[in-house]
Amino acid sequence: MTFYDFHLHWYPGYQIDRFGERLQSLSKEYTTIVGVIYDTELVDCWSLFQIAWQFLPLNHREESDSRLYGELDGSGVRVVFYRGVQAVSEENVEMLVIGEVPDTSTLNQMVENALETGGAVILPWGFGKWRGARAKLVLREFRESRERLYVSDSANRPNRGMGASLLSGAYRDLSKLSRLDGSDPLPMSDDEDFSFTIGMTGEDLGSLPNDSLGLAEFLPELVAGLRPVSGVRRTAGAFVRQLQLRKNGLTLQEPYIPNNSNSSDAGDIESATDRYARRFSGSVGSYFLRRQKNLTLKLAQAAGAPPGAVLDVGGGHAQLAPHFLDLGWSVSIFSSDDSCRKRPDRIMGSENYRFATGDLLRMPYPDNSFDIVTLFRLVPHETDWESLIGEAARVSRGVVILDYPDLRSFNAFSRVLFLFKKAIEKDTRDYELFNRRKIGTAMTNAGLEDLRWRPQFFLPMALYRLAGSGRLASIMEEAFLRVGLTTLFGSPVIVSGRKRALR
Numbered sequence: 001m002t003f004y005d006f007h008l009h010w011y012p013g014y015q016i017d018r019f020g021e022r023l024q025s026l027s028k029e030y031t032t033i034v035g036v037i038y039d040t041e042l043v044d045c046w047s048l049f050q051i052a053w054q055f056l057p058l059n060h061r062e063e064s065d066s067r068l069y070g071e072l073d074g075s076g077v078r079v080v081f082y083r084g085v086q087a088v089s090e091e092n093v094e095m096l097v098i099g100e101v102p103d104t105s106t107l108n109q110m111v112e113n114a115l116e117t118g119g120a121v122i123l124p125w126g127f128g129k130w131r132g133a134r135a136k137l138v139l140r141e142f143r144e145s146r147e148r149l150y151v152s153d154s155a156n157r158p159n160r161g162m163g164a165s166l167l168s169g170a171y172r173d174l175s176k177l178s179r180l181d182g183s184d185p186l187p188m189s190d191d192e193d194f195s196f197t198i199g200m201t202g203e204d205l206g207s208l209p210n211d212s213l214g215l216a217e218f219l220p221e222l223v224a225g226l227r228p229v230s231g232v233r234r235t236a237g238a239f240v241r242q243l244q245l246r247k248n249g250l251t252l253q254e255p256y257i258p259n260n261s262n263s264s265d266a267g268d269i270e271s272a273t274d275r276y277a278r279r280f281s282g283s284v285g286s287y288f289l290r291r292q293k294n295l296t297l298k299l300a301q302a303a304g305a306p307p308g309a310v311l312d313v314g315g316g317h318a319q320l321a322p323h324f325l326d327l328g329w330s331v332s333i334f335s336s337d338d339s340c341r342k343r344p345d346r347i348m349g350s351e352n353y354r355f356a357t358g359d360l361l362r363m364p365y366p367d368n369s370f371d372i373v374t375l376f377r378l379v380p381h382e383t384d385w386e387s388l389i390g391e392a393a394r395v396s397r398g399v400v401i402l403d404y405p406d407l408r409s410f411n412a413f414s415r416v417l418f419l420f421k422k423a424i425e426k427d428t429r430d431y432e433l434f435n436r437r438k439i440g441t442a443m444t445n446a447g448l449e450d451l452r453w454r455p456q457f458f459l460p461m462a463l464y465r466l467a468g469s470g471r472l473a474s475i476m477e478e479a480f481l482r483v484g485l486t487t488l489f490g491s492p493v494i495v496s497g498r499k500r501a502l503r
Contacts, residue, residue, distance in 0.1 A: 002032040004226065005199040007096060007124055007152060007182020009086075010037055010049035014185075014192040020056050022195055027077040032204055035195070036182070036215075038086040038096055041275045043187070046083045053081070066212035082212045092278045093134050096122040096152070098216045103346070104274040107137050111149060120148040120216035122180050125157065125171045132468065133282065142174055147220050153228065155183040155198045156242070158235040178223045181230065186245050198233075200226040264360035264388070266336035267381030268314030272343060277317035283470030288461060289319050291477075292376075292494070295454045296320060296401055297327070299496040300372055302452065303399040308371035313360060313392060316376045318343040324372075325352060332356070332370070334363055361387050368397035368499075375402035379439075380432045386442045393446035393499065400448055401496045406455065407433045409491035439495060448497030455490025 003026055026033050039045050050068070058070030058079065066083040085101035088094050093107045099119020102110040114121050123138055130138050141149065151174045153159070185194040202225045209215040270276055280289050300310075307328035312321045315333040321344055325331045331353040333344055341355045358364055361384060373396040379385045392400045440451055457464075457473075458480035464473040480486045 001030050002034060002202050002204050003030040003196060003199055003229070004180070004202070005035045005182045005196045006122060006180040007154060007184045008035045008037045008045075008081075008195055009040060009043070009185055009187070010045040010052065011043055011185075011187040011191075012048065013187075013189060014048075014052070015190075016052040016055045016192075018190070019052070019192045019195065022193055023056070023072065023077075023079060024075075026196055027072050027075045030077065030201075032078040032080070032208075033196070034080045034082075034208065036082045036084045036096075036098060036212075038084040040086045041088070041273065049081070064211060067210060069208075078208075080208050082209075082215050084212065088275065088278060089137075090274075090278065090281055091134060091137055092281050093137055094124060094129065096124060098122070098219075099213050107141065111141055111146075115146060115148055118213050118216060120150065120219050122150045122152045122182075124152040124154050124182070124184065125174075130171055139173060142177060148216060150180045150219070150223065151177045152179060153181040153198065153230065155194065155230075155233060156186065156238060157233065158238045159230060159233050160235075179228055180219070180223065180226070181228050186241065188241075188244055198228070198230040201229050202226045263362075264336060264384075265382050266360070267378055268316070268335050268340055268360065269337050270381075271314060271316050271377040272335065272340035273317070274343065277319075277343065279465075280317070280319070282468065284464050284468060284473055285470075287464075287470035287473050288457075291456055292403075293320065293323050295456065295494050296374070297323060299401055299452060299454065299494065300324075300399065303372070303496065303498060305371045305398050308398075309369070310372045310374065311365070311370040311395060312374050312376075313363075313388075314376070314378050315340050315344055318347045320374060320376060321353065322348050329372075330354075334358065334360070334365075336360055361391055363391055363395055365395040367394055369395045371398040372396065373400050375400065377403070379404045380434070385432075386445070389442050390446040393443070393448055393497075396499055399496055399498050400443070400446075401494065402439075403456075403492045403494045404434045404439055405432075406491040406493045407435045409455075409458075409489050436493075439493075443495070443497045446497075447500045449500050450498045452496045454494040454496075455486050456492050456494065458486040458490050 023033060037045055037049050053068055056070065057073040059073060060071045062069040068081045070079050071077065072079060082098065084096055084098045086094065086096055087101050087104070087110065089107035089110050090105060091107055095110060097114045097119050099114060100117045102113035111121050123141065142151065179200070181198050181200055183195050183197045183199065185191040202222065209218050279285065309330045309332065310324045311332045311334060313334055315321060315335050321331050321333060325348055333341070333353060333355050335341065335357050338357055344353065356364065373392045375388065375392050378388060379402055382388045389400070389402065436453065443451060457477055459476065477486065
């Protein structure tokens with residue numbers, strides 16, 4: 001018999017000897033062990049596993065870019081691993097792709113693109129993922145009955161009693177479809193032992209596909225003979241694992257670590273990712289971005305500058321630059337890394353704006369190069385934030401507009417509420433808090449005057465994300481604004497400053 005785990009990851013800190021012991025225990029029951037290991041947006045799990053793989057007690061090794069094969073010492077049990085990619089759609093629906101990963105788009109478009117290139121797509125159920133709007137999207141995909149599109153159960157949820165009923169969501173309507181279950185080990189200490197805790201079993205095959213696309217092509221024939229294997233997963237244990245994950249598990253290495261202590265911290269790289277942009281998906285996210293856009297453009301118009309040249313430092317997740325472009329501005333983006341251009345290229349078209357990379361604290365532009373310079377999602381993640389503001393003021397001949405989290409708000413309780421915030425937003429970053437005096441002093445020292453402050457929201461953004469209603473957020477924030485609470489205690493704050501004229 002063959003045991004398949006269709007949902008594996010390999011995270012930093014995992015111990016290959018413990019994983020090897022897990023394989024040895026399986027070898028007492030099965031003659032072939034097959035796993036699919038998925039890269040994530042945070043970690044290239046496959047490349048890490050390729051290194052760890054060398055330390056397993058295996059004979060007759062065969063290795064390629066998307067398949068690893070060997071036979072366990074002493075038993076001759078075949079061990080085969082294939083490479084996959086975990087992706088997330090614009091609607092924040094997770095998908096596992098065996099084959100080429102599609103560009104980030106809607107779930108429907110990503111599934112179509114993956115299948116058209118010969119890949120297979122697995123939509124994993126997981127811990128409470130298929131409820132509300134996301135459940136409707138998942139159900140719509142399966143109604144089309146496409147080949148090589150599969151549902152998957154995960155070991156990270158209860159499968160008995162009230163807990164299973166509470167979290168099941170759309171899974172109740174899909175559990176009888178073709179399944180490719182997997183364990184989904186989490187980025188936590190000792191979780192390599194969690195691998196192969198659930199999966200699928202089937203009769204042994206004479207030979208196994210030679211690469212990931214071969215596996216995807218073979219799945220329609222294979223799946224009919226597979227049966228799910230799952231032990232009892234209790235509600236309490238599932239909730240404890242999720243709490244542990246949100247407390248420690250998502251704290252992985254940063255995607256970029258600067259070598260020069262006098263250079264920028266490159267906080268824009270994280271803000272430019274599709275993963276970060278998904279925090280602003282749905283009706284709540286749309287409301288957040290609309291509020292930010294309206295306040296920013298009004299500050300730009302109040303400065304009296306007609307459409308001219310705007311520099312968006314970092315570029316964010318392309319939430320502002322397209323609006324300047326639509327209004328006739330000449331748009332430039334300066335970022336720490338070439339990876340930051342992926343979203344603006346997709347949204348605006350690479351031919352419609354200028355892009356350059358380098359140190360954010362030492363931009364290669366002459367003094368007074370741009371009518372407006374924007375700094376969003378940057379100041380609280382930059383150690384030398386005063387120099388960042390100073391550099392923005394240097395290259396501006398008109399206005400600098402930036403945002404920051406204000407201490408005079410619910411952020412005063414941020415240390416206490418950080419774990420709660422992280423449980424909702426999952427990939428939120430820690431950040432520095434500021435008061436108006438510190439920001440105002442830095443802007444004044446940089447040669448900016450006529451400072452204008454525009455607080456965005458009175459209640460914490462995480463609460464609105466939890467509620468999931470952009471209409472509710474809009475109604476409540478309009479009320480808070482009318483009575484003056486947002487003006488007094490709102491955050492984040494958008495502030496503009498006009499370049500002081502030379503005298």
